Amino acid sequence: MTSAAASCSDFVQFFRLWAANPLQVAAVAPSGDALARVMTQEIGPETGPVLELGPGTGVFTRALLERGVAESDLTLVEYGSDFARMLEFRFPQARVLWMDASQLARFDLYGDMPVGAVVSGLPLLSMSPRKVVAILSGAFTYMRPGGAFYQFTYGPRCPVPRPILDRLGLKATRTGRALRNIPPAAVYKITRRQPLGAGRRRFEALPA
Numbered sequence: 001m002t003s004a005a006a007s008c009s010d011f012v013q014f015f016r017l018w019a020a021n022p023l024q025v026a027a028v029a030p031s032g033d034a035l036a037r038v039m040t041q042e043i044g045p046e047t048g049p050v051l052e053l054g055p056g057t058g059v060f061t062r063a064l065l066e067r068g069v070a071e072s073d074l075t076l077v078e079y080g081s082d083f084a085r086m087l088e089f090r091f092p093q094a095r096v097l098w099m100d101a102s103q104l105a106r107f108d109l110y111g112d113m114p115v116g117a118v119v120s121g122l123p124l125l126s127m128s129p130r131k132v133v134a135i136l137s138g139a140f141t142y143m144r145p146g147g148a149f150y151q152f153t154y155g156p157r158c159p160v161p162r163p164i165l166d167r168l169g170l171k172a173t174r175t176g177r178a179l180r181n182i183p184p185a186a187v188y189k190i191t192r193r194q195p196l197g198a199g200r201r202r203f204e205a206l207p208a
């Protein structure tokens with residue numbers, strides 16, 4: 001299949017899954033290459049293990065591989081069963097987990113805190129504050145010192161409200177925009193406010 005035919009087929013598949021579950025998929029089409037570049041621009045082979053949340057058809061996954069991240073360093077957490085099956089087929093060396101990202105802290109996915117970056121395509125704006133807290137606190141459970149959580153949004157500000165950032169001891173900075181995405185999007189980098197050791201070592205796991 002040519003790459004144009006493949007992206008057309010991804011578009012059709014994505015649209016079909018959005019029509020079946022608009023709140024969960026939350027976009028009518030996969031993100032474009034421009035947004036994938038901004039989302040992954042600070043990540044490379046030196047980042048080590050990368051956790052991707054809500055990969056969909058794998059646009060950001062492909063960009064991570066192009067940036068030199070080893071496929072075996074990828075853990076892909078996807079709630080949509082059709083997307084999860086597609087990801088397993090496309091990225092056979094990655095670990096694909098068919099699960100709700102708000103349950104991350106309930107499992108021992110790594111055993112330690114080796115994750116250098118989290119790349120999230122999750123529709124945080126359509127989730128409850130409790131769920132957003134569970135996702136962030138779960139993700140940062142696995143994040144090593146200096147690691148960052150990258151999140152895109154179509155909205156005018158960071159999709160994680162300030163009170164949640166404050167509660168979790170996190171800060172957000174905008175790292176770029178992808179104006180050639182449909183719709184245009186901005187990317188936020190969320191990091192710990194203080195290095196580990198200066199405060200609490202691990203976030204508490206909160207119920208979903």
Ligand SMILES: C[S@@+](CC[C@H](N)C(=O)[O-])C[C@H]1O[C@@H](n2cnc3c(N)ncnc32)[C@H](O)[C@@H]1O
Binds near residue numbers: 059
């Ligand atoms: C807006 S789409 C983004 C897909 C892809 N990252 C992209 O940019 O094209 C949101 C994705 O998050 C997934 N998703 C939504 N809620 C989720 C959850 N609680 N846990 C894991 N994945 C979830 C959806 O199934 C979908 O694949």
